[in-house]
Each structure stands twice: as C-alpha cells, then as structure tokens.
Amino acid sequence: MVREREAVLRTYAMDKLGFRLVVHRYFARLEKIPARPEAYMGIPEFKLPMDYALFCCILAYLDRKAVEEQFLLSEVCDDLMATCPAEIGLDWVQYEHRKSLVRALTFAKSVGIIQPVEGDVEQFSFRPETEVLYDVTVVSRYFMRPYPKDLSEFATMRELLAASWIETEAGADVGADLGSDVEDVETVGQTGDNRESTAARRHRIYRELFLCPALYGSESSGSLDPDMVYLRNYRNRIQEDIEARTDFRLELYRNCAMLVLPERRMRYTTYPDAKGISDISLQFAAVARQALAAGELQMQP
Template identity: 40%
Template sequence: MTDQEDVREALALLLENYWVLRQEQPDQYNLIRRCEPKLRNYFFEKCGWRLLQNPQFYKLEKIPAQPQSWMGINAFQQPRDYALFCCFMAFLEEKDVEEQFLLSDLCESLLALYPHEAELVSRLNWENYEHRRALVRVLAFAEAASLIYLVDGDGEQFAMRQEGEALYEVTLLARYFLRSYPKDLQQYDSRQALQAAEFFDEEAATGMGRRVRIYRQLLLAAACNAADARPEDFIYLRKRDEGTGFTSLSLYSIYYTLSYSRHPS
C-alpha cells in the first residue's frame, strides 16, 4: 500500500468512527499514528478540526457545517434523553477515572442536575416508567461508547422497577467524549453563538471560513445542496480539480474514497 493509500484509509477511519481505540483496533490505530502529521495538518487547515491523540485512542473532533437531525444519537428517542445524557456527563466530570458509582447515587444526583426550571420541562420523577426508561437508554449508550462499564448488577432492571441497582466504573474515555469549546459554555447564549465561534465568520465569503464550511459539509454530509449553499461555495468547488489540495487528495477524491468505503462494489 502506498503512502497516499495509507492516508486515504486513515482519513476514512477517522471520519467513519467516533474514535479509534488502540485496544480494539490496534492495526487501525497504528495506521493513523503513521499518518498522524499529515492528517493533523490536513484536518486543521481544511476543516478547522482537531485530531486528538492519546496512548489509548485517536479522535477527530468532527464539527458539522450545519447540524442536521440525522447527526443525533440513534438510540435516543426524545429530548429528555439528551438532557439526561448532558446531566450524566456532568455527573461523570466529578468522578475520577476508574472510580465506581452506584446507579442509585447517580439517580439522586440527576434529580439535582436536571433543568427543572426550563419551560415545558416536566420534573424528573423516577416513579415514572418513561423517565426510568430514558435513563436506561443513556446508560446503555454510555456503556456502548466505552464511557463507563458495568461492574455488577443490571442497569436494564431499573426500567422495570425503581429499586433496580447496578455498579459502574468510569473510564478514561469519559474525559474526552465531549468536544472542547473556545471559551466557557456559559458565555454562549444560543446555538447560533456556538456556531459563530467555529465558522471564522470574518472570512466567511472568501477566506478560511468558506473553505472550512465547504470541507465540513462534504466530508460529513457528502453533499452540497444548491438550494441551501451560498453561491460563492459552488464557485469555489468548480475551481477545484484533482491536482489540488493535500497530496492530490482533493474534495472529490476524498468523497469517492468515503463512498467506496461505505458502498463497495
């Protein structure tokens, strides 16, 4: 395999996976490590994305040009699931790596963390089956994402009865699941403010902002809709060719690489 093919494969791995774990995917981890300098420079220059490296994993912080509904967590069914997950992550922030906690202690903490003051938000009540079921979905997702692991008990039983108990342990990955922001989240008052902090708006029409926006859109959504995109974005795309970009990895060659990895003939 040539260096360029290695880079293509490593790029696809980072785009297709939330993270690449060394313990579970040692060959893929080592491939990314060999290509790390080129990948790091490419993703930051073209997309404004950070490539995180740890002895246990690689993670590309993939920030979309425009958030879409399909980018959510498939296992979650309603806004309450996301609210509980955010509170759960706040709970984990107070725990050390490898620290253990009981499900009953988590439930008590979530009652204090949950945003009861928000409009149209019903008060969290563990006597309510739907509320318990939502927490079970959150725990199942966290376990599947390797943020926690089950030490003893059965978290699923909590959905059936409030007295269900389980013991969990916090993993190192819980420290890296949430992406970082340029400043404290409390300084943002809307989703639009969060997006503006990432899009280099002062250069949105002609400079880095435009390039970042286009690359993010194509690499994550693999499509650029004429009805939604800015006219200058299509002008930029038309001027690109296979001989430009990073070691001949243009927008189009990257797109075809990802398309093949998802739909091989």
C-alpha cells in the same frame, strides 16, 4: 498507524476541515463538527428530548469523578434529581423517565465513557430499586470538546457554532496550498456585511462534502452561490487533494457537489444487498407492518 502519521493527519484535518485530532495513549479521536446541524445528525438510540438532557447531566456528573472511580446507579439518580432542569419534571416513579435514563446510560457505555462492572441497567426500566456499579473511563475526559468559554454563556446553537468556527480558524493556516492565492476575506452573498475568511469557507465546504450526502448551492439570492463559485474556481485543486488522500471522487454540477466512489462494485456493506436473506427479511417486515396496522400484532413497550 495513526500515531505514526499523527503529524500529517493532524495538519490535514485542521487545515482542510478545521477538525482537531486528539491522539491519546489508549485511543485517537477526531473532533468532527458539521458545517450546519441537520435533523438526521442526532443520536439514533435516543427517542425523546429527555434522553439528550439526561445524557448531558450524566456528562456533568462524570466530570466531577476521577478516572477509574466507581459509582452506583442510585448515586446517578440522586444527582440527576438535583441537576436536571426543573421543566423536565424528573420522576423515577414514571416508567418513561426510567427508560430514558437507561437509553442515556446505554449510549454512554457504547461510546466508552463508562464501563459497567456489575448489574444490568435494563432492569432499571422495570424495577426502580435496581443497582448497577460503573467505572469511569479515561475517554470520559475527552468526550466533550473544549470551548473558549463556559457553555452556560452560550444562549443559542448559532453562538456555539460561531465559537467553533473562530476556534478552528485560529488553529488553521490561512495561507494553505488550497486558496492561498485568494484574499483572506471573501464576500459571502451579495452584501458586504456578512463576510468570512478563506479558511472558514474551506472548512465549511470540506465538512459539507465529507459529512453530508451532497452540498447544494442556494438559489434564493438569484445570483451564483458563493460556495459553488469557490468550488468551480478551485475544482482541480480540490479534486486532486481529495483523490490523492481518499477513494472518493468529486462530482460538481450546476447547483450541487458530492463525493462518490467511482467503481461500480460494492466497496461497503449495504442493506438490502443481493442475498436472498435480504429479500426474505424485507418481505417479513412488510407482513409484520400489515399485521400491526390491522391490530393483529402489538408493539412491546
């Protein structure tokens, strides 16, 4: 289905959200980038900053491997000892460091960039001599999105986001149907020093609407927020565009905008739901928390 509508989907994703659609023989991938990073956008499976560092080092290791090439867990461990930042003080003798690597490799497997052939990586948490055989998948070549320059040349996260805006803006049609009758450059805020193009503003607003629970306007300047002004000026166009292509409906308030589902019935699976098993599980969780607080239960390491 994606391949049949590839041209339409690619154009819409780039024009409205600045997202690049990658359609491969074996998969389709939409490179989603938030308008601004939030704390809740991290990887839920990761518990420590070390998990992220090891995962990035694993990506660098896989970049030097060919597709379908096999490697051992011990080879990854040796490579990470050489490439991992020195301030982490990586030591496989420590249980937490081994557990961190297990989480990173488990997540890599869940997103499909590696495939275990033999062995159980969970055993590495308890026995450092555990060996696991992996395959490198074709997805590993597309997991990281390309940037206009080497990542080592970026000093801050702000620079990374700025580079992504420039790249997506270059690929978008500034004279799209939405916002085509406004100036190519609009003022952001009250001063004329900070300006962004119409395409960048459109991408940012659409990303906020689709990826965040709500888009809130800023009240610090004491004047109307430019994003809310944009939404009010083009409310009908945005609403028609979203409702024609999704099940969502745009709701716009004085200082907030969000996408909602109009029907009252539940379209998606939620927890807790109206079933009795949800009530039982919630009551059991409450009893377990009380017992844990009283010292009657102990958490497994």
